[in-house]
Amino acid sequence: MIDVIIFGNGNVATQLAKAFLKADDVQLLQVYSRSKPTNFFIKNNINTTNDIKKVKNAAIYIIAISDDAIAAFSKKLNFKNKLVVHTSGSKPITELNCDAHKGIFYPLQSISKNKKISFKNIPICLEAENTKDYLLLEKLAFSISNKVYAINSEQRKRLHVAAVFVNNFTNHLYKIGKDICDTHQVDFDILKPLIVETAKKITQLTPLEAQTGPAVRGDKKTIENHLQLLDEKQQEIYTLITESIIESKRLKTED
């Protein structure tokens, strides 16, 4: 049985707590939160505290608070010889400013508090200072997910920026697609099967292999026609990504 304490009251803290409650071999001993605990914690009779001095003894302490608060918060902790981890994708392990064993427990997913999610398919990226701690984190991670990866702080920084491209920026392209539809009374629903198919395709092909469209075909006429249908900002984005696709194809051909 791994005893776990979570610091935090937000989306990641709540979703992790839900997952740990269902897991075998994990006991969620306590949740620390400065603010009033959410209904979920109350309903499930989870021991909560807002007093750092009343935090119990556990094997792993998980700091699941906003990225910029981690450094200052971790300074308050005094868990010598215990394992303290944070859940941030963008902060290094050195962000933990306490006298404890340090590690990272980073679930890579866009997590909302109230959306039902299954952790089973959410990749969890782990880092620790020594093998013993890593193995303990690994056991905890496998108790809620099938996808566990060893990722160091340098790699995690890159993973985080890559996630911005494939998640945040992709979503903005959906938004532009919807804008174009809306201005011409076209139902955006028509595009949704294509959007889902495009995402699923790269589970079978590399993105380079999966690339289709006028840019990769070198179809200048269609590109010209498309540009005439767009507003200035859309044109800029269209042009830049088209150039980038053409460049990627050139590099591929040279290989």
Add this chain to the structure above:
Amino acid sequence: MIDVIIFGNGNVATQLAKAFLKADDVQLLQVYSRSKPTNFFIKNNINTTNDIKKVKNAAIYIIAISDDAIAAFSKKLNFKNKLVVHTSGSKPITELNCDAHKGIFYPLQSISKNKKISFKNIPICLEAENTKDYLLLEKLAFSISNKVYAINSEQRKRLHVAAVFVNNFTNHLYKIGKDICDTHQVDFDILKPLIVETAKKITQLTPLEAQTGPAVRGDKKTIENHLQLLDEKQQEIYTLITESIIESKRLKTED
């Protein structure tokens, strides 16, 4: 029973033929192809011809050839009082240069010849010159898909460019994500669940509601840090899309 003849031997022609063979109330009378018919047509004993004079009588003739060949090819057809349609997303109905009733039968999906696809969820966008023809096309479309839309040529042009954003450009963002991973020995598989989740999310939320990340949070520090990790082209794309997300948020707040 609707008698149908397909012109073409490519991805769309093949997938449409497969779907019609399975449909009730549709008979695929013949496939016309200049080149040798693919194995699929031979295996399924579909009547094929490469002689335009031997094309049979049918209710609907579907031109499923490359966009730029439609105008010249349709000139050769002589099907007065018959319905001739093309399957292109980017060409208007006027691209059909023949003395016949004209229409559009445009399946909006990225279609590969050998990938198994189910037409059931692929939106089919229809256009016709009169109601009778429209109703006939609608019947044909519903025989293979549950998602049928009336879309005129102006709207279809916009839909096509919107599809470039949500499909071709999105795929290129996946490619950039993979490049970032590859240069730091990070397994791109870690990002795949996030990619699929991002696509599925907009079936429940609008893209504007679904937007997350440093740009929409106004998190300048993270944006700065990210830019330092990217090469020049990646930086350009990161900056332009970040600006566009910030602008979208500003317009939303003003609403």
